Amino acid sequence: MTDHTPADALQAIDWPAIHATLDAHGYAVLPRLLSTQACGELVALYPRRGYFRSRVVMGRHGFGQGEYQYFGYPLPAPIGALRTGLYPRLVPLANQWNEAMGIDVRYPSTHADFLARCREAGQSRPTPLLLRYEAGDYNCLHQDLYGEHVFPLQLAVLLSAPGVDFAGGEFVLTEQRPRMQSRAEVVPLAQGDAVIFAVHHRPVQGTRGCYRVNLRHGVSRLRSGSRYTLGIIFHDAAA
Ligand SMILES: O=C(O)CCC(=O)C(=O)O
Numbered sequence: 001m002t003d004h005t006p007a008d009a010l011q012a013i014d015w016p017a018i019h020a021t022l023d024a025h026g027y028a029v030l031p032r033l034l035s036t037q038a039c040g041e042l043v044a045l046y047p048r049r050g051y052f053r054s055r056v057v058m059g060r061h062g063f064g065q066g067e068y069q070y071f072g073y074p075l076p077a078p079i080g081a082l083r084t085g086l087y088p089r090l091v092p093l094a095n096q097w098n099e100a101m102g103i104d105v106r107y108p109s110t111h112a113d114f115l116a117r118c119r120e121a122g123q124s125r126p127t128p129l130l131l132r133y134e135a136g137d138y139n140c141l142h143q144d145l146y147g148e149h150v151f152p153l154q155l156a157v158l159l160s161a162p163g164v165d166f167a168g169g170e171f172v173l174t175e176q177r178p179r180m181q182s183r184a185e186v187v188p189l190a191q192g193d194a195v196i197f198a199v200h201h202r203p204v205q206g207t208r209g210c211y212r213v214n215l216r217h218g219v220s221r222l223r224s225g226s227r228y229t230l231g232i233i234f235h236d237a238a239a
Protein backbone atom coordinates (compact mmCIF):
# COMPACT_ATOMS: atom_id res chain seq x y z
CA MET A 1 0.00 0.00 0.00
CA THR A 2 2.91 2.27 -0.88
CA ASP A 3 0.85 5.31 -1.85
CA HIS A 4 -1.73 4.91 0.90
CA THR A 5 -1.79 6.18 4.45
CA PRO A 6 -2.43 3.71 7.27
CA ALA A 7 -5.98 5.12 7.49
CA ASP A 8 -6.60 4.22 3.81
CA ALA A 9 -5.20 0.73 4.34
CA LEU A 10 -7.53 0.18 7.31
CA GLN A 11 -10.48 1.50 5.31
CA ALA A 12 -9.91 -1.10 2.59
CA ILE A 13 -9.98 -4.10 4.95
CA ASP A 14 -13.03 -6.41 5.08
CA TRP A 15 -13.49 -6.21 8.86
CA PRO A 16 -16.46 -8.61 9.11
CA ALA A 17 -14.30 -11.25 7.40
CA ILE A 18 -11.40 -10.52 9.78
CA HIS A 19 -13.72 -10.81 12.79
CA ALA A 20 -15.01 -14.16 11.50
CA THR A 21 -11.44 -15.45 11.10
CA LEU A 22 -10.48 -14.22 14.57
CA ASP A 23 -13.54 -15.95 16.00
CA ALA A 24 -12.69 -19.20 14.25
CA HIS A 25 -8.91 -19.30 14.79
CA GLY A 26 -7.88 -16.65 17.32
CA TYR A 27 -5.78 -14.84 14.76
CA ALA A 28 -6.08 -13.24 11.32
CA VAL A 29 -3.54 -11.91 8.82
CA LEU A 30 -3.78 -8.49 7.16
CA PRO A 31 -1.68 -8.94 4.01
CA ARG A 32 0.57 -6.01 3.09
CA LEU A 33 -0.63 -3.66 5.80
CA LEU A 34 2.67 -1.79 5.39
CA SER A 35 4.62 -1.18 2.19
CA THR A 36 8.23 -2.30 1.81
CA GLN A 37 9.22 1.34 2.13
CA ALA A 38 7.21 1.86 5.32
CA CYS A 39 8.78 -1.31 6.76
CA GLY A 40 12.26 0.00 5.95
CA GLU A 41 11.51 3.35 7.57
CA LEU A 42 10.42 1.64 10.79
CA VAL A 43 13.47 -0.65 10.86
CA ALA A 44 15.65 2.47 10.46
CA LEU A 45 14.23 3.85 13.72
CA TYR A 46 15.74 1.01 15.74
CA PRO A 47 19.16 2.61 16.39
CA ARG A 48 17.60 6.01 17.11
CA ARG A 49 17.41 5.78 20.88
CA GLY A 50 15.49 9.06 21.25
CA TYR A 51 12.32 7.35 20.00
CA PHE A 52 12.31 4.74 22.75
CA ARG A 53 11.60 4.73 26.48
CA SER A 54 13.38 1.47 27.24
CA ARG A 55 15.30 -1.42 25.80
CA VAL A 56 14.97 -5.06 26.86
CA VAL A 57 17.62 -7.70 26.22
CA MET A 58 15.49 -10.83 26.24
CA GLY A 59 18.21 -13.21 27.42
CA ARG A 60 18.57 -11.29 30.71
CA HIS A 61 14.97 -12.05 31.66
CA GLY A 62 14.61 -15.56 30.29
CA PHE A 63 12.29 -14.25 27.57
CA GLY A 64 14.38 -15.78 24.78
CA GLN A 65 17.24 -14.28 22.83
CA GLY A 66 17.18 -11.00 20.92
CA GLU A 67 16.07 -7.57 22.02
CA TYR A 68 13.27 -5.07 21.79
CA GLN A 69 12.59 -1.43 22.53
CA TYR A 70 9.37 0.23 23.68
CA PHE A 71 8.55 3.49 21.96
CA GLY A 72 8.09 6.58 24.09
CA TYR A 73 5.25 9.06 23.67
CA PRO A 74 4.62 10.74 21.28
CA LEU A 75 4.63 7.65 19.05
CA PRO A 76 6.04 8.08 15.53
CA ALA A 77 3.13 9.16 13.31
CA PRO A 78 2.47 5.91 11.38
CA ILE A 79 2.47 3.86 14.60
CA GLY A 80 0.15 6.25 16.44
CA ALA A 81 -2.18 6.31 13.42
CA LEU A 82 -2.29 2.51 13.22
CA ARG A 83 -2.91 2.10 16.93
CA THR A 84 -5.67 4.72 17.04
CA GLY A 85 -7.20 3.57 13.75
CA LEU A 86 -7.20 -0.16 14.49
CA TYR A 87 -8.64 0.06 17.98
CA PRO A 88 -12.25 1.02 17.10
CA ARG A 89 -12.34 -1.72 14.43
CA LEU A 90 -11.53 -4.32 17.06
CA VAL A 91 -13.74 -3.03 19.88
CA PRO A 92 -16.94 -4.80 18.70
CA LEU A 93 -15.17 -8.17 18.66
CA ALA A 94 -13.39 -7.48 21.98
CA ASN A 95 -16.75 -6.72 23.59
CA GLN A 96 -18.36 -9.82 22.06
CA TRP A 97 -15.52 -11.98 23.32
CA ASN A 98 -15.83 -10.62 26.85
CA GLU A 99 -19.56 -11.19 26.80
CA ALA A 100 -19.06 -14.77 25.58
CA MET A 101 -16.44 -15.41 28.30
CA GLY A 102 -18.57 -13.90 31.05
CA ILE A 103 -16.13 -11.02 31.63
CA ASP A 104 -17.90 -7.79 32.67
CA VAL A 105 -15.43 -5.34 31.09
CA ARG A 106 -16.60 -3.48 27.97
CA TYR A 107 -14.27 -1.29 25.92
CA PRO A 108 -14.94 2.39 25.10
CA SER A 109 -15.29 3.23 21.42
CA THR A 110 -12.17 5.41 21.15
CA HIS A 111 -8.60 4.50 21.97
CA ALA A 112 -8.13 7.82 23.80
CA ASP A 113 -10.87 6.82 26.25
CA PHE A 114 -9.35 3.38 26.76
CA LEU A 115 -5.91 4.92 27.41
CA ALA A 116 -7.52 7.26 29.96
CA ARG A 117 -8.91 4.19 31.73
CA CYS A 118 -5.43 2.61 31.71
CA ARG A 119 -3.87 5.83 33.03
CA GLU A 120 -6.32 6.08 35.93
CA ALA A 121 -5.13 2.62 37.00
CA GLY A 122 -1.47 3.65 36.77
CA GLN A 123 -0.89 2.12 33.31
CA SER A 124 0.55 5.11 31.47
CA ARG A 125 3.67 3.84 29.71
CA PRO A 126 3.39 3.17 25.97
CA THR A 127 3.64 -0.46 24.86
CA PRO A 128 4.20 -0.32 21.05
CA LEU A 129 7.60 -1.82 20.37
CA LEU A 130 10.19 -2.80 17.80
CA LEU A 131 11.78 -6.23 18.13
CA ARG A 132 15.09 -7.29 16.63
CA TYR A 133 16.30 -10.86 16.19
CA GLU A 134 19.63 -12.06 14.77
CA ALA A 135 20.70 -15.60 13.82
CA GLY A 136 20.04 -17.94 16.76
CA ASP A 137 17.53 -15.60 18.43
CA TYR A 138 13.98 -16.56 19.38
CA ASN A 139 11.07 -15.29 21.47
CA CYS A 140 9.66 -17.66 24.10
CA LEU A 141 5.91 -18.22 24.19
CA HIS A 142 4.34 -15.44 26.25
CA GLN A 143 1.39 -13.12 26.84
CA ASP A 144 1.72 -9.34 26.75
CA LEU A 145 -0.11 -8.45 29.97
CA TYR A 146 1.01 -5.21 31.63
CA GLY A 147 -1.50 -4.62 34.41
CA GLU A 148 -5.15 -4.98 35.28
CA HIS A 149 -6.38 -3.42 32.02
CA VAL A 150 -5.98 -5.62 28.97
CA PHE A 151 -7.30 -5.10 25.48
CA PRO A 152 -7.82 -8.69 24.25
CA LEU A 153 -6.32 -8.33 20.75
CA GLN A 154 -2.93 -7.13 19.56
CA LEU A 155 -1.03 -6.83 16.30
CA ALA A 156 2.46 -7.69 15.06
CA VAL A 157 3.80 -6.53 11.70
CA LEU A 158 6.70 -8.35 10.08
CA LEU A 159 9.09 -5.64 8.84
CA SER A 160 11.74 -7.90 7.26
CA ALA A 161 11.50 -10.15 4.19
CA PRO A 162 11.52 -13.89 4.96
CA GLY A 163 13.83 -15.85 2.66
CA VAL A 164 15.74 -12.65 1.86
CA ASP A 165 16.58 -10.88 5.12
CA PHE A 166 16.28 -13.96 7.33
CA ALA A 167 15.40 -17.65 7.50
CA GLY A 168 13.53 -19.48 10.28
CA GLY A 169 11.98 -17.09 12.79
CA GLU A 170 8.36 -18.14 12.30
CA PHE A 171 5.56 -16.49 14.25
CA VAL A 172 4.00 -19.18 16.44
CA LEU A 173 0.77 -19.30 18.46
CA THR A 174 -0.31 -21.95 20.92
CA GLU A 175 -3.76 -22.58 22.27
CA GLN A 176 -4.40 -24.37 25.51
CA ARG A 177 -7.92 -25.71 25.78
CA PRO A 178 -9.24 -26.64 29.24
CA ARG A 179 -7.96 -30.06 30.34
CA MET A 180 -6.38 -30.66 26.94
CA GLN A 181 -2.88 -30.51 25.52
CA SER A 182 -1.71 -27.38 23.72
CA ARG A 183 -2.00 -26.96 20.00
CA ALA A 184 0.49 -24.94 17.94
CA GLU A 185 -0.14 -22.87 14.85
CA VAL A 186 2.61 -21.39 12.67
CA VAL A 187 1.54 -18.17 10.93
CA PRO A 188 3.31 -17.60 7.62
CA LEU A 189 3.93 -13.89 7.12
CA ALA A 190 5.42 -11.91 4.22
CA GLN A 191 7.15 -8.56 4.68
CA GLY A 192 4.56 -5.92 5.63
CA ASP A 193 1.93 -8.49 6.70
CA ALA A 194 0.29 -8.00 10.06
CA VAL A 195 -1.11 -10.69 12.30
CA ILE A 196 -3.90 -9.79 14.72
CA PHE A 197 -4.17 -12.26 17.57
CA ALA A 198 -5.64 -12.83 21.01
CA VAL A 199 -3.45 -11.49 23.83
CA HIS A 200 -4.57 -13.80 26.61
CA HIS A 201 -7.63 -15.94 25.95
CA ARG A 202 -10.59 -16.22 23.62
CA PRO A 203 -14.00 -17.87 23.65
CA VAL A 204 -14.64 -21.10 21.75
CA GLN A 205 -18.12 -22.47 21.24
CA GLY A 206 -18.22 -26.12 22.33
CA THR A 207 -21.04 -28.65 22.27
CA ARG A 208 -21.80 -27.86 25.94
CA GLY A 209 -21.48 -24.08 25.79
CA CYS A 210 -18.66 -21.64 25.53
CA TYR A 211 -15.21 -22.21 27.02
CA ARG A 212 -12.02 -20.18 27.23
CA VAL A 213 -8.82 -21.11 25.49
CA ASN A 214 -5.53 -19.64 26.68
CA LEU A 215 -3.20 -18.33 23.97
CA ARG A 216 0.52 -17.65 23.88
CA HIS A 217 2.66 -16.33 21.07
CA GLY A 218 6.36 -16.38 20.26
CA VAL A 219 8.93 -16.70 17.50
CA SER A 220 10.88 -19.81 16.52
CA ARG A 221 14.68 -19.67 16.25
CA LEU A 222 16.18 -17.62 13.44
CA ARG A 223 18.42 -19.78 11.27
CA SER A 224 20.16 -16.80 9.66
CA GLY A 225 19.92 -13.08 8.95
CA SER A 226 18.01 -10.50 10.94
CA ARG A 227 14.31 -10.05 11.53
CA TYR A 228 12.45 -6.96 12.78
CA THR A 229 8.86 -6.74 13.97
CA LEU A 230 6.57 -3.90 15.00
CA GLY A 231 4.29 -4.82 17.88
CA ILE A 232 1.12 -2.87 18.63
CA ILE A 233 -0.50 -3.53 21.99
CA PHE A 234 -3.50 -1.39 22.87
CA HIS A 235 -3.24 -1.26 26.67
CA ASP A 236 -0.46 0.76 28.26
CA ALA A 237 1.88 -0.57 30.93
CA ALA A 238 2.14 0.05 34.65
CA ALA A 239 5.26 1.98 35.68
O1 LIG B 1 8.48 -10.84 16.64
C1 LIG B 1 7.34 -11.30 16.59
O2 LIG B 1 6.82 -11.71 15.55
C2 LIG B 1 6.53 -11.37 17.85
C3 LIG B 1 6.55 -10.07 18.55
C4 LIG B 1 5.77 -10.03 19.83
O3 LIG B 1 5.93 -10.82 20.72
C5 LIG B 1 4.79 -8.96 19.98
O4 LIG B 1 4.61 -8.15 19.07
O5 LIG B 1 4.17 -8.90 21.05
Ligand SMILES: [Fe+2]
Nearest residue numbers: 142143144217
Ligand atom coordinates in the same frame (compact mmCIF):
# COMPACT_ATOMS: atom_id res chain seq x y z
FE1 LIG C 1 4.56 -10.41 22.36
